[in-house]
Amino acid sequence: MKNHELHDNWEKTWSNSSNHNITVLGRYLLRRKQQTLARIVKRLKVSNAIDVGCGLGYSLEVLSKIRIDAVGIDASNTAVEYCRKRGMRVTRKLLEDEKKRYDLVFSDGLLEHFLNFSDYVTHLGRISKKYIIIAQTDHEVPITRLLLLLESLIRPGMNMYEYNFRMKDYITAFANHGFNIKLTEGVFFNGFKFLVFEREEIL
Numbered sequence: 699m700k701n702h703e704l705h706d707n708w709e710k711t712w713s714n715s716s717n718h719n720i721t722v723l724g725r726y727l728l729r730r731k732q733q734t735l736a737r738i739v740k741r742l743k744v745s746n747a748i749d750v751g752c753g754l755g756y757s758l759e760v761l762s763k764i765r766i767d768a769v770g771i772d773a774s775n776t777a778v779e780y781c782r783k784r785g786m787r788v789t790r791k792l793l794e795d796e797k798k799r800y801d802l803v804f805s806d807g808l809l810e811h812f813l814n815f816s817d818y819v820t821h822l823g824r825i826s827k828k829y830i831i832i833a834q835t836d837h838e839v840p841i842t843r844l845l846l847l848l849e850s851l852i853r854p855g856m857n858m859y860e861y862n863f864r865m866k867d868y869i870t871a872f873a874n875h876g877f878n879i880k881l882t883e884g885v886f887f888n889g890f891k892f893l894v895f896e897r898e899e900i901l
């Protein structure tokens with residue numbers, strides 16, 4: 699799928715979503731992810747952050763609550779409008795066009811949608827002064843396989859296509875761009891991972 703088609707699909711997803719299309723399990727997972735993100739970021743020395751592909755702002759809310767000076771960018775107008783109405787500092791912008799640099803660059807659910815995800819790693823690295831955190835589904839874990847199978851049976855075609863890159867693919871790609879893995883933290887029987895990368899020069 700071409701990038702502009704992907705952006706159109708996200709726009710449709712956000713503008714058609716009633717109650718955000720989140721299942722009960724999805725809400726539970728979201729809560730656990732928010733708690734984990736807060737715990738991880740509190741341990742890092744960062745004062746400002748950007749959430750790339752912030753969607754409806756679930757992670758941005760967390761960053762702001764723990765007093766990080768956080769902004770978000772997203773390709774979708776609907777998502778941006780939704781966040782702005784709730785007082786979040788979000789701009790309609792592509793990662794590729796972001797010029798500023800931040801102590802922490804965070805992104806949840808972005809890279810797995812791009813076959814050429816390494817190009818996006820380049821951009822995440824370019825705008826990060828110290829840390830990058832990505833949140834990714836781990837397709838190698840049995841609970842994830844089971845949930846994806848159930849989802850394909852119960853809600854076929856509801857989710858955007860994801861490539862099943864391995865965690866080691868992400869770790870290698872970031873290392874090739876000068877960011878070393880500092881911490882991996884699993885959520886929900888390790889089905890979902892937070893990968894924390896640190897810029898090589900400050901090690």
Ligand SMILES: C[S@@+](CC[C@H](N)C(=O)[O-])C[C@H]1O[C@@H](n2cnc3c(N)ncnc32)[C@H](O)[C@@H]1O
Binds near residue numbers: 750773777793794808
């Ligand atoms: C899976 S959603 C993740 C939303 C949010 N991070 C979350 O976890 O709820 C991916 C988001 O990335 C946005 N996006 C896709 N490509 C982008 C790009 N190149 N730059 C900025 N945002 C992008 C989409 O519009 C979509 O809202």
